Amino acid sequence: MGSSVFVGLLCPITGSYGADGTDLEHGYELAIEDLNNGTGVMSHIPSLRGKKGLLGKSITYKVGDTQTKPDLAVQLATNFITENKPVMITGGVSSAEDIAVEKLSAQQKVLYMIGASGSNDPTGIDCQRYTFRSQLDAYMVAKCMGPYLVKAYGKNRKMAFLTPDYSYGHSLTGSMRAELEPLGWKTAINVVAPFPITDYSSYLTNIANTDADVFINIEFGNDGITSTKQAVQFGILKKMKLVIPNISTYLPDGLGPEIMQGVYGTQDWYYTLADRFPLSKVFLESFKKKFPGIIPRWTAHQAYAQTAMWADAVAHVKTFDNIPVIKYLEKGNKVNLMLGEVWYRGGDHQMVRPCPVLIGKSASMMKNKDDFFNIVALVPGEQVMQPLNETGCKMPPYT
């Protein structure tokens, strides 16, 4: 091994989740720069403090544009593995991409830190020894926001779901139903739409013609924007309250505060958390310095957090070898990051971390163009984790 090590980044710069992927890429670039220079949040992690690079080596990387397509993600990851000998692969925004790369990484015995994924499956039925995930899974999202929905809208509500037809969609709709139905809400209709599409009229017609009073839109990325815009045109939001459990990074920008005000949802991280967590403030400031005029969104946070967790583990076990790093992460060693102390659960490799419940602000309440949300609650991760025996994860052996 030379004086540098290679990390492969998978970022959907184009396609349905292109805006999220660009934010993700920014997060990785900042994380790697901070590691190499011993700056930013990395310099606040005890194991990395005062060091440049990782174990004395600088980190090089390449970015592959997955175009939000699982087959392309696998092809790019394969190229990294055969040509660049990566010590770690990370990225992906759709759960479909992530699960595909997860399987490849297990086969090839390469560590894979997931970028964004809101499905339960990557750390549930599709869990892999070589993969870790930091984003809130569907179960956590449902569990943390469910009580706030019931508090806001009362009992005995009828829900209409719009679900994208892949792992993420079914997982999140399933989790929301499992959380809300025992609390007294009923499902009036669950409309499953192919992924991705650009015209939702046929699906929204079905929703508009129900007597539901809450419209829960599971669609994500550009699909989330398109489907919500069209739902407004169909008059759905006049009859129903909009809930977007997993709000994609640039969705509020594409919809505007007029639609977003009063909308409940969650995001992995939101920049006003800088007021509560010192390292969120460090992250926000160093990001703004590297990318002037841009406020980091939650995918950038995720990219940074995943890289930091990995780097901390490598620094502790003093090797880039996979198995010691995995075993270290599985022990649930806590790291103080942008959301306070976070750690991975050994049994399914899901991060235990707080869940921010958000509500959209009206235009007059926004202090700047990125100020879309108030933070309703920050629910501790331990309270919303799915019991390990319910995840469906059967962790494969190390070798």
Add this chain to the structure above:
Amino acid sequence: MFLAVSLHLLEAQALNGLALGAILALAALGLTIVFGLLGFVNFAHGSLFMVGAYGGWVVYTKTGNFFLALPTALIVAFIVGVIVERILIRMYYRRPPEDQILVTYGLAIILVEISRAIFSSQTQLVSTPSWASGTIDVAGIYFPQYRVAVMGISAIALIAVYLVMFKTRIGLIVRAGIDDAVIVNILGINVNRTFLLVFALGAAIAGLAGIADAPLIAVNPDMGNDLLVQCFVVVVLGGVGSFFGAVLGGLVAGEIVSLTTAFNPDLSSVMLYVAMAVVLIVRPQGLLGVEGRT
């Protein structure tokens, strides 16, 4: 499952199909004009759709007036059409289709990446114009006013293009120039300019479709990619180069997608290609195409 589909729902889906078809017809018209009249395969058509949407969006954001955004989109796409025709496209009229596909595919990537460099990958906010943000009641079905407006915009644009192409002297020259460029040249008419006009007109219509579609979809640099494929399906369904073919093809495609969705959403996009395959087998020149036209 099949029995669960009510007449009420079918009626709603038929209406949705009509609105979808109107946009597809407009978007495909530009492609079929360039394809049919110039014999030129334009894979950059989707990116011209995107260029129009961005052009219109800039003006819409600045002024809040959608009626200003519509002509802006048309003009911006027209100008971009003129520029790319002069520096690139005109060298490829006589080249084989595979060369045309390659060069326009490359052009599409360039246009998309220029947009990305200027506006980022982020989806831009294009709200529904306030005068069309409500719903109307069509026999007990909620139907968005804006979709009715889109049908109107599409219909007006289609009629305007028809009049220009078939009822004016310019249209006559265009059609003659394309039928026999040599003779028209001898008559002292600049055929080069005719070709330029046709290409730019195709681009302008794509641009108009872009801004008309903008309040319905996510406006970002990749917005034209899916549309391009659908436009080709419409053109093949209706018949290459046929004006009315584009209109009929668009409406048929819209209805196929919408009505299939009522029964089985998974099949909706597949059915579009099934219909195209059936047309290619039974009537290779398309529903309204003329046999032998290439």
